Amino acid sequence: MSGGEAHVENSIWMRAVLIGGVFLAIGVLAFATMGVGVANVKHHTYEDAIHEYEDAKYAYEDAKANNASDAEIKSLKETKEEAHHHEIEAHLSYLTWRTAGITILLMCITYAAFIGLGGFLNSIYPDDAGHDDHGYGGDDHEHHGSGSPIVFSLGIMLFLMGFPAFQNTLGNMLSGVDANLGDLGLSMLGLVIVTAGVANWWREDLPFIGNHEQIATSDPFQGQHIRKAGLWVFIMSEVMVFATFFSSYLRMRTEWCTGWQVNAGNCEEVNMLTASDFLRPNGAMLDGLGGQGDFMTLLPGAINTFALIISSYTIVLALKTAKAKDWEAPSGFLGKLLPDQKSAVRNYLIATFLLGSMFIVLKLIEWSHLVAEGFTIGTQAGSIFYISTGAHGLHVFIGLLVMLYLIFKADTVGYDEKNGQGIEYFGLYWHFVDLAWVVIFPAFYLY
């Protein structure tokens, strides 16, 4: 340690580059096994199921055309319906593996790009330049604050300005239509600036060991940590974002005649299917869609709810461990997972990270099933469902990217009772994401 901050060799950042490489390897491996290997087997099963269904359908139609006996027609109809059921099951099973493989690959590429590029930029930074008091300052200087969030915001602004052209061009490229690569420029520039901003932010924060935390000197947050006050204001602005989604949803539902409204006697005929009609048992049906929900369709959402709550607890445990003055390693199997205080903090963060990643994978599997069953973004109920749950998923994913850095810091400089507030402030954001899900889950999945 030098002065009020930890001494961090720039070469330590090469570890981040290596972690990026590990993520790429995991992503490719997961995609090869789940998205290609298992998914191809499932696809063959699906194709067989399609053929079986078509055969059963033709046999049933032939029997009807040839005036077969009622008993025979009834039996063939049952066979056809069973074959149809198998076909749907085989399709969903194929989608599950394919979506899981692709999602894990894309997530790992993003993780690798985020931590790998950030680490690489910092590793090529001259060693002396990191200790010029523009970071968290030395013993005699108060922390000056950081310009990185402004750089980061500028990058986000440029990315969003170029986003319409960016997504059009990507869409054209994926569908084989001629595309002007120059249209990707503005968004790509934005992403480069975002990466540079984030990398610089990390470089400033990594040596921070809890000295010179800025304290608010005036009302209303006088005496409080400025970072914490800022985070609460940010969280409250996020509450307003989600309140907008919910109010839109509630307003839309006042005009829909859903299964719930019919059951309550408020209207007679269902005119809108919500996601819950596809997911929960006894959901409403409309035009042959919906009403097929059972335990398995509700399961991904339910698992995700538990995953977020458990992850909220693991981040609490990470902070508690970091702040503990007399921490003792547990005995038995847990002792191997949590051998010392520094590793325990890191491993609790890794557990949180894995649970959050599982949340995203399950959410996208669930989406793929919903779309396959006819609940698309083209309907009013679909648009508000995908936008709201998608916005929430995006918050989870952004949290995971931040957590990558926390894990990196926990593994290098480490967290203790003095700088543990880094985990605490991130934990506030993570709990907020859990809190938002507490409302989203019943509102969209159960109601």
Next chain:
Amino acid sequence: MGEHETSGIFESIVEKLPGNYDIYFWNFVILMFFTLFEVAAVFFETIPGTEIEITLYAVWAILIGVGIIKGYGIAAYFMHLKGDPRIYTRTALFPVLFVLLMLWGIGLSNPGAVQNLPDWCMPNWEFASQR
């Protein structure tokens, strides 16, 4: 989180529970239990083992009630608003005002807000057309 000491009924109950687990652990257990309860309320049509029907209004009441309990558990203990200075809780005033504004908007723009009002709240159309 870890270093925030709070006091109250829940805390005094936790102190008496066996196993020397802290308030965060019990909060976690309660959150898990209520989530299970919430999912079960929607999943089952009758209370398991009985023929007592779980009505629509009961499900709504459970969803809202459980949501409030879980929301409080997360905000008060995991986000430790209970042990922190009040100013952090007061930051919620902005979104609360915003949500009220949104609800007001839903109320005013809801078709039922015009067509399904009780008689005492409707304008006297007959009087207006005679003028």
